[in-house]
Amino acid sequence: MHAKSTRREFLWQSAVATGGLLLPAQLSWAAPSETKMVITKWTGPSPQSPTEFAKIATQLTEQAVAALGGMSRFVKRGDVVWIKPNIGWDRTPELGANTNPDVVATLVRLCLDAGAKVVKVGDNPCDLPQKAYASSGIADAARKAGAQVVFLDRDRFREMDIKGERVKTIPVYPEIVESDVVINVPIAKHHVLATATLCMKNYMGVIENRRVFHQDIPTCLADITRFMRPSLCLLDCTRVMLAHGPKGGNIEDVAVRLTLAAGTDIVALDAFGAEMLGRKPSDIGSIVKGHQVGLGTMDYRSLQPKEITLS
Amino acid sequence: MKRRLPFRRWIRRVVQIAFLLAFVGLILATRPVPGETPSWWLKAYFLADPLILVMTVLAAHAVPLLALFSLVTVLLTLILGRVFCGWICPLGTVHALTGWALDKVQKPAKRRDTFSPWQKAKYYILGGALVMALVGGHWITIFDPLVLLYRTVTTSLLPAAQWGIETGANAVYQADPRIGGFKLTSVTEPAYQYLRNHVFVLPKQAFLGTGLILAFFIAIVAANAYRRRFWCRYVCPLGALLGLLAKRPLLRRKVTSESCNECGLCTTACHGASASGLGTGWKPSECFVCLNCSTTCPRDACEFTFQPVIWRKEPAVQPVGLTRRGVLWAAAGGLVGFAFLRATPQGRGSVYHPRLIRPPGSRPEPDFLARCTACGMCMKVCPTGGLQPAITEAGLEGLFTPHLVPIIGYCDYTCTACGHVCPTEAIRPLTEEEKHQIKIGLAAFDVTRCIPYVYGRNCVVCEEHCPIPEKAIYCVETEVELRDGKKRRIKLPKVDPEKCIGCGVCEYVCPLDDAPGIRVITTNETRHDRHQALLPEVEGEEELPY
Numbered sequence A: 001m002h003a004k005s006t007r008r009e010f011l012w013q014s015a016v017a018t019g020g021l022l023l024p025a026q027l028s029w030a031a032p033s034e035t036k037m038v039i040t041k042w043t044g045p046s047p048q049s050p051t052e053f054a055k056i057a058t059q060l061t062e063q064a065v066a067a068l069g070g071m072s073r074f075v076k077r078g079d080v081v082w083i084k085p086n087i088g089w090d091r092t093p094e095l096g097a098n099t100n101p102d103v104v105a106t107l108v109r110l111c112l113d114a115g116a117k118v119v120k121v122g123d124n125p126c127d128l129p130q131k132a133y134a135s136s137g138i139a140d141a142a143r144k145a146g147a148q149v150v151f152l153d154r155d156r157f158r159e160m161d162i163k164g165e166r167v168k169t170i171p172v173y174p175e176i177v178e179s180d181v182v183i184n185v186p187i188a189k190h191h192v193l194a195t196a197t198l199c200m201k202n203y204m205g206v207i208e209n210r211r212v213f214h215q216d217i218p219t220c221l222a223d224i225t226r227f228m229r230p231s232l233c234l235l236d237c238t239r240v241m242l243a244h245g246p247k248g249g250n251i252e253d254v255a256v257r258l259t260l261a262a263g264t265d266i267v268a269l270d271a272f273g274a275e276m277l278g279r280k281p282s283d284i285g286s287i288v289k290g291h292q293v294g295l296g297t298m299d300y301r302s303l304q305p306k307e308i309t310l311s
Numbered sequence B: 001m002k003r004r005l006p007f008r009r010w011i012r013r014v015v016q017i018a019f020l021l022a023f024v025g026l027i028l029a030t031r032p033v034p035g036e037t038p039s040w041w042l043k044a045y046f047l048a049d050p051l052i053l054v055m056t057v058l059a060a061h062a063v064p065l066l067a068l069f070s071l072v073t074v075l076l077t078l079i080l081g082r083v084f085c086g087w088i089c090p091l092g093t094v095h096a097l098t099g100w101a102l103d104k105v106q107k108p109a110k111r112r113d114t115f116s117p118w119q120k121a122k123y124y125i126l127g128g129a130l131v132m133a134l135v136g137g138h139w140i141t142i143f144d145p146l147v148l149l150y151r152t153v154t155t156s157l158l159p160a161a162q163w164g165i166e167t168g169a170n171a172v173y174q175a176d177p178r179i180g181g182f183k184l185t186s187v188t189e190p191a192y193q194y195l196r197n198h199v200f201v202l203p204k205q206a207f208l209g210t211g212l213i214l215a216f217f218i219a220i221v222a223a224n225a226y227r228r229r230f231w232c233r234y235v236c237p238l239g240a241l242l243g244l245l246a247k248r249p250l251l252r253r254k255v256t257s258e259s260c261n262e263c264g265l266c267t268t269a270c271h272g273a274s275a276s277g278l279g280t281g282w283k284p285s286e287c288f289v290c291l292n293c294s295t296t297c298p299r300d301a302c303e304f305t306f307q308p309v310i311w312r313k314e315p316a317v318q319p320v321g322l323t324r325r326g327v328l329w330a331a332a333g334g335l336v337g338f339a340f341l342r343a344t345p346q347g348r349g350s351v352y353h354p355r356l357i358r359p360p361g362s363r364p365e366p367d368f369l370a371r372c373t374a375c376g377m378c379m380k381v382c383p384t385g386g387l388q389p390a391i392t393e394a395g396l397e398g399l400f401t402p403h404l405v406p407i408i409g410y411c412d413y414t415c416t417a418c419g420h421v422c423p424t425e426a427i428r429p430l431t432e433e434e435k436h437q438i439k440i441g442l443a444a445f446d447v448t449r450c451i452p453y454v455y456g457r458n459c460v461v462c463e464e465h466c467p468i469p470e471k472a473i474y475c476v477e478t479e480v481e482l483r484d485g486k487k488r489r490i491k492l493p494k495v496d497p498e499k500c501i502g503c504g505v506c507e508y509v510c511p512l513d514d515a516p517g518i519r520v521i522t523t524n525e526t527r528h529d530r531h532q533a534l535l536p537e538v539e540g541e542e543e544l545p546y
């Protein structure tokens, strides 16, 4: 047929090639002068209605991205962007099992404003995809903001060579790694085994056969994070789930924090998230592992995160 | 000589195809939509089926209100005869189409279209079934034509089509062929995605027992080569029921004997083999009102006319000729057959099949069997694809009735779809709150398989997915000794029988996809008072007093 590989193949090959290079030093390539981490917090009166909550979540997101230097720092004109929220479960936003829909919608808008050609939103849910996308409120919100909501197709995962310490090859969703930018936007919550599920763990939504990861979560998460080469990550702590995670279902397990952290150092963000959940970063295997193998620093304070309070 | 209105045949054909397409359309529309309860009209065909109504009334002593719609079919039959068979029944249309296709390849000499006494068989089958229903079961509804076709389409034809579409679309997607500047995927992808998001229930849907169900279907379709509409003439119990109602319809065939020269063209054209000889002896109980005879007759000797009252003697009608002996034998057959069906350990309720996990809201087994027609609507609507036809689990009587096979799909925590589509309420329609009170089984770890128990590593994927907010699976930290003598602390999962509802998602997600480390069995299922092996826990009692 065609001697030249298609764009899809080409991108895939290059993604594999670069992802495969074990060069942790490259991972935080943001120039030193650029802000690496921002924390935005709402200190005003607590929201009385879903609309007020949505407004606050939107502002927290906008301010965080602005403080990092604006979306154009990450998204170039004509880029294909994949926003990867946590849409794991068939649970409503109040239960804190999925990323806040307004945070996701705001990111969609910011990407489009920065000139993105197309913004795709998608995850590989644990519950039934149709239900999780709907009850999380993310599908609706993202579509309204102009995104293309994508359901991952089980037949289309491709076994990729990720050359990790423990995970050598794994089926990855090609459309995600082929995107020019992947924005990682999870919610901070409790996890029975990993203690917490944060940014690194959110990458489990781009792969299949992930059930085996539980046998050594820290190393597997480090492997997949290295492969994904994180750029912009946002950790949604507007609501955090403190127990019975990751699926939850009890409103009593959810605490409203109205906080959001964003940045380019995924380990630092996770360390911050651990504290939001009332844990020490050193309690969480994947954070320690990420720090050890150079994916970032677990001493997030050393990055002197910009703190912005809104009210 | 003028030929009478041959387009009447085409009117009938168009109507038949329309009803067949509507039937398939309703099957396709029977799919779960998040946040919506399936509408009642999805079961329209079953509601119009008087056989299901009669069977449910006799076997379960219940009158499903919506099923009273089938009285319309009864009325229609009293007036017009078996128009249901000739114009409406989708399985009848499948047979008619097969016959039409066979006509192109088979010599007319092969056809025998005068009445055969064996056509009485279906009335005896119906008789046996009615007696069976009277004593509490209605196994025969496995042979109801609508049920049969629904099940076949749902569990074999559609999954096969879906396999073809999915495989084809993926092959095109991977190869990404271009013809000039034209990418084939620009057509296949939108089409495939539309089907995936709006037609298929879930990716790669498949059913157990597909081969068996299909084989039966192929056999009855192939029988058309022996006699046209073999099924309708000889077997169909619904046809028999309608036949009894159509003994003296208002619409009657009349042959003017002066014009008829007994050429036999009408007989060859007859769908139902309703005449006992060339052009004579019309049996309305066997007539599908296809109108082929009157359309075919070159001498216009045969026509259908309306009679004002049922008891009019003219034009004369012929009975089918059922004998009292035959009826008695049929009744005895039904009685004895039922005795054998229920004279099994499971039928007597002295043991329970551990894997006969019925959908939530299912009635106790005997009542369930008295109602469930094994149509497969619940299996079609189940969003996880976990509801599967039982092959051996429910005995012969429960052949093809639904049960949950968790390794294929689980019962989704917030779904109540199956109870809302069930035409006979064998599965009761539940609200979400009601459903959460119902246990369909109980999970049990297989400690010879479960990864933490056997290999000393963490896993607990099952715990992660358990939908109960307080979690029916909990973990106990335990120290295990490794091969080199080192110690490791791991989390051992356990099941709390109080909390577990038996949804089976734990079994579904367990990484061991052959023999999972946790399995759901029917112990403690709410629907059986006697199948309760575990006493409820008493609050705050750690030490059990012996």
Ligand code: SF4
Binding pocket: B359, B360, B378, B381, B382, B383, B384, B386, B387, B404, B410, B411, B412, B415, B416, B417, B418, B419
């Ligand atoms: S078995 Fe469960 S998931 Fe399937 S249709 Fe019934 S209620 Fe829904």
Ligand code: SF4
Binding pocket: B445, B449, B450, B451, B452, B459, B460, B461, B462, B463, B493, B506, B509, B510, B511, B512, B516, B517, B518
């Ligand atoms: S998912 Fe399977 S192997 Fe893992 S803990 Fe549960 S039962 Fe055991």
Ligand code: SF4
Binding pocket: B442, B443, B462, B465, B466, B467, B468, B471, B472, B473, B495, B499, B500, B501, B502, B503, B504, B505, B506, B507, B520
């Ligand atoms: S069957 Fe398994 S997942 Fe379902 S409630 Fe019971 S323990 Fe939880």
